[in-house]
Amino acid sequence: MSLDAKADSFKTRRKHFMERIAAGATAILPSAPVAIRSGDVEFIYRQDSDFYYLTGFAEPESVAVFSPGHPDGEFVLFVRPRDRERETWTGRRAGIEGAMIDHGADKAYTIDELEKILPRYLEKSERVHYPLGLNEKFDERVLKMVRWAQAMRPRLGVGPTVLIDPRDIIHEARLMKEEAEIAAMRRAMEISREAHRQAMLKARGGMKEWQIEAEVNYAFRSQGAAGPSYPTIIASGPNAATLHYIQNDREMRTGELLLIDAGAEYDYYAADITRTSPIGAKFTQLQRDLYQVVLDAQLKAIDVIKPGARFDDPHNVALRVLVDGMRGLGMLQGSADEILESASYRRFYMHRTSHWLGMDVHDVGLYRVGGASRVLEPGMVLTVEPGLYIDRDDDTVPESFRGIGIRIEDDILVTANGHEVMTAATPKTIADVEALTAG
Template identity: 55%
Template sequence: MPFDRDTAARRRRAVMDAIGPDAAAVFPAAPVALRSNDVEYRYRQDNDFYYLTGFLEPEAVCVLLPGQPQSEEFVLFVQPRDPDRETWTGLRAGVEGATERYGADIAYTVDKLDEKILAYVGERERLYCQMGRHSAFTQRLLSWLQQWQTQRPRSGRGPTTVIDPSEILHEMRLFKDPAELAAMRRAIAIAAEAHTAAMRAVRPGVHEYEIEALLDYTFRHQGGWGPAYPSIVASGSNATILHYVTNDRMMQAGDLLLIDAGAEFDGYCADITRTYPVETDFTDRQREIYELVLRAQLRAIEAIRPGIRFEEVHHAALGVLVDGLVGLGLLCGSPTEIIEKELYKPLYMHRTSHWLGLDVHDVGKYKINGESRVLEPGMVLTVEPGIYVGHQARDADPRWAGIGVRIEDDVLVTESGHEVLSAAIPKTIEDVTAARA
């Protein structure tokens, strides 16, 4: 999907309108991360920087200057063009590309940052920056602040207040614009292809890593950037480990397989979980747990609409799970007391939902003034209840031991209710069985 300059410009304008004409905002690109010795990890841009610029190179800095004369409100510092380095690591945009392709009002090579930032930001009263986000850049920020503080008694120049822009920017990122939703729909469609391919490939004797490899292949083959997070391919009792990523066990007859995997497309994440038997059929106990989790998930999804609180989605799922676990004999006592005392936690220890976007656990507050926030159109959240009869469930009937089930979908809050963005991926027992035939 091509970079949309107009969308990025609208986002920057919203930030500048929020911080006001007496302020400046500074956002650095993510640093390059070393994997080992002189080998680098594949570069991943800082999500806030990417959201505002669409720029994918390291060693870059975005400076926003509301109301700056000569229409220099968006200043981008970038690596210079360098034929020798570009031979090794690829072409760079350079200052020309920063203005022509990415819409910077003016661009400089990054070696001019210290000189220019002191002049640009020295005229402002407030500086918005994310202290501590990237350690080397934080040291640079502290150096600038020290220089402004030293010069202020004589010149009267330099910001007197430093403010974290995350609250402004992350509230914006919580509400997905059309470009973001298009990228998320594509990420989810790619993930759907991968999950469906995995369903057809699973059988006894296959290793978890073989399915992980199939997922990774499909993500890239379909045009994605790769996995949005390390894929969880958990068979047997491994499915009771929430973030199991070792993925090295050979699947056996009688196992359930839990796959929690999502593609990344244009920086945006899918996050989807499906659970099904390694063989064709569920055992009776596996089926009972699976159908209970599915009922809980459907109840939670049904609750999603503008005006309800985020926490209500969790409670909708939790009520169904606790009632069902009592009915199966895995919990004993009053459902109300079990929920109040959190006695369900050995079997269900996580929340039902989180925000989804550029980060798989995306930014945005869950509470406003101490209360669970109200859902609004444009928010995207996961719905992922589960039951895990693992080592932590020491008091559970051993006949249920080793069963782990989670079902997860990605849901958009709409004006009239909700849309399950990942609805194409089979999840009823009948649909999963048909997809694997």
């Protein structure tokens, strides 16, 4: 997307946001704080998703203020000043001019002017929108200014009477993806697909998990992604039964299963793909049987995704298929209804089947509305990721089952007429997987 098109997109989002908070309100959004890795070394900076969604401004130590109809400017940015000496060390800053020219702010000030300028907005606002709890130190600064504005209310006849969390408004907007957002996610998924293909192709017994992690993350960066959208999971053998295993330091063995949960982040948007494959071999019969149960569950869950369906529908469908499959393999005893009612399946399947996907891998948006599972609408993107996980020490199943973990995950766009599997090109049928692992 061109820079002009991106600027227009951010402008439109701000317009809709200010229409929602309406005149007589001021919203304050802080940037993500810089995080220290150790000593004086910082983590690579990544802007807060809500802040970036409305501003397109990627620098730290920034504050965005939105005040519909305010005569001094509706969209104001407080940013770091230009500083030639600091920029020599850490890179060029936008400064006040860049905040207005390149990022569309009506007015911009240096961040150290916040206490001087922001009260001008608060004293004329009945409602203040601010996300308490993100940054305790900044909370104190904002609340001090809000209290001052409240104290001035008897004299001015106007001032804050209520503090509102703006995230409900922002998150509902982020849940419904624009075309530009979908395009960024498609690119993240294309990059991730190639990473998964290369990993299946290259994984061999005797390699360490971290070698495959390096292949995956190299594929991300070499194709223009910012890197992983979450810590890359490379789980071989019994490690695959740990849901969020990220140590990635075990030596892999030929014929074991390798679970890779990895997605790239491209232009602030995430992919989230999981594939499970045999290491340098074909599936054994038991591996094939277990894998087919998970694949059947996933395919049937995806089939029910369409406008008007409920968010919980894919999970309920996948769960029934998994339970029937586990009964057929002798992992669970009793009728399917008894197993579902007692939740005895949770020993082997302990998580939900889906989550929202977008700027964050576990993206924002309500899963329940009015006490009921949310109705799916076009523009929503969700994952479908059933699995089976058998602990290496589980003596309730035959020894041959123990230490096996299988998960298959795809990213699904709800369309006007049904759904689109955005990650369909990433190999997952038994034949396609074996063509890479045993070729």
